[in-house]
Amino acid sequence: MPKIALINAKPGMILGQPVEDDLGRVVLGAGEALTDDLIRLLLKRGHNEIQVRGDTRIMAAASIAQIPEARRREIENQLEARFARGEGDSNMQLFKRVARAALLPEAGP
Amino acid sequence: MTTRCQAVLQEVMRGAKELPTLPHVIAKILRMTTSAESSAADISKLIANDPALSSRVLRLVNSAFYGFPRKVSNVTRAIVLLGFAKVRNLAVTASVAQMFTGLERPGEFSFRRYWEHAVATALASELIAKRVCPARADDAFVVGLLSELGKAMLAGRAPDLYRKVLAEVNELEIPVNQAAAQVLECDVASLGSEIAQYWNFPELLVQCLKHYRAPQKAPPEYREIAQCVHVADTLAGSLGWLGAGEKFVADVDGVALMELKVDEAGLTQDANTLLKSYDTSAAVLQMAA
Numbered sequence A: 001m002p003k004i005a006l007i008n009a010k011p012g013m014i015l016g017q018p019v020e021d022d023l024g025r026v027v028l029g030a031g032e033a034l035t036d037d038l039i040r041l042l043l044k045r046g047h048n049e050i051q052v053r054g055d056t057r058i059m060a061a062a063s064i065a066q067i068p069e070a071r072r073r074e075i076e077n078q079l080e081a082r083f084a085r086g087e088g089d090s091n092m093q094l095f096k097r098v099a100r101a102a103l104l105p106e107a108g109p
Numbered sequence B: 001m002t003t004r005c006q007a008v009l010q011e012v013m014r015g016a017k018e019l020p021t022l023p024h025v026i027a028k029i030l031r032m033t034t035s036a037e038s039s040a041a042d043i044s045k046l047i048a049n050d051p052a053l054s055s056r057v058l059r060l061v062n063s064a065f066y067g068f069p070r071k072v073s074n075v076t077r078a079i080v081l082l083g084f085a086k087v088r089n090l091a092v093t094a095s096v097a098q099m100f101t102g103l104e105r106p107g108e109f110s111f112r113r114y115w116e117h118a119v120a121t122a123l124a125s126e127l128i129a130k131r132v133c134p135a136r137a138d139d140a141f142v143v144g145l146l147s148e149l150g151k152a153m154l155a156g157r158a159p160d161l162y163r164k165v166l167a168e169v170n171e172l173e174i175p176v177n178q179a180a181a182q183v184l185e186c187d188v189a190s191l192g193s194e195i196a197q198y199w200n201f202p203e204l205l206v207q208c209l210k211h212y213r214a215p216q217k218a219p220p221e222y223r224e225i226a227q228c229v230h231v232a233d234t235l236a237g238s239l240g241w242l243g244a245g246e247k248f249v250a251d252v253d254g255v256a257l258m259e260l261k262v263d264e265a266g267l268t269q270d271a272n273t274l275l276k277s278y279d280t281s282a283a284v285l286q287m288a289a
Helices: A036-044 A056-064 A069-082 A090-103 B003-013 B022-033 B040-048 B051-061 B075-082 B084-101 B111-132 B134-146 B149-157 B159-172 B176-184 B188-198 B203-211 B220-238 B254-260 B264-287
Strands: A003-005 A026-028 A049-051
Touching: A026 A036, A036 B264, A069 A090, A090 B220, A090 B264, B003 B149, B003 B176, B003 B188, B022 B040, B022 B084, B040 B051, B040 B075, B040 B084, B051 B075, B051 B084, B075 B084, B084 B134, B111 B134, B111 B149, B111 B220, B111 B264, B134 B203, B134 B220, B149 B159, B149 B176, B149 B188, B159 B176, B176 B188, B188 B203, B203 B220, B220 B254, B220 B264
Parallel strands: none
Antiparallel strands: A003 A049
16 A cells, blocks of 8 residues: 655545544544545644555546646646746756646656 | 935835834844744734734634644744744734735736745745755745845835836846846845845845845855745746746756755655645735735
């Protein structure tokens, strides 16, 4: 059962192990489906890692597919426009790759 | 400073003494939380003297964001729970938001865009500093939050001058800071630093606001924080939080990246954390306003 960083958790992932607080009290039980609100709540409470069921790569790909094509194109166009000045600069290209990987995950670095 | 630049500063600062309580109370808070001799009681007394400020701080502490099981009813308790630096950052954030809300000038200066960039830069500065110089991460947050102070003050208090700067930005497609230096003989980073000095802010802010765009020129003791904020400004812009009036992501200094040992993996991790935490943090910070 994969252990993942909470910041990489996606809505729809299923908890494989319960999440407990420092005193061992169960905050969320195994089998609960994560939502944006639940992930945010866990982050706020200082949790860093969770165990989830299934293959996280497939789940991540499923969540990427949720970004509609038109929105993806819009994000890509905005990215090109704001980096139009830094085309010949390798450091600016580094930031562009970082931004693309974060905003459009499957495009990768 | 040239005569022209001095005149710009005077125009921006004319009547600035009538601004809300920010400069006086915040300058004191900023100084107290960097002094080892100040206690939670000293700082809470200062915040409590400003009822509007203390109610905003308590509202934040009691928000779902922190999730404390019992209601926190006084500022001293908030400082014990959250620490000096966090309460200081809340107080500064609340005051800055309040001060700039009145400066909105539609079509010329978007307060919303200014604020979003300020919050994203503050969070990114804190994230980068946590890896590079963890003990100074809270300082990096405040510098990031106030990094565009000069631009906001110019837009709000000398809108005619700001309009001329924007015309240059649009015509030559250059950053606001560079356009201001050409049109006013005074870049907005230096202007922010002069304002911070006028308000008696700590030297850390005076120096970092002046040098964060060219951090190699910062005095050695402030260089690391100036570099963190410099990189954070570019990271925030890369993800879509461009500074007010800017068309492009701010250029990044390769030496800063090298000295901070920032690599693509670390930046990607910070970018993902920023995207995840921004919504919650921005909502919380907005609530302080």
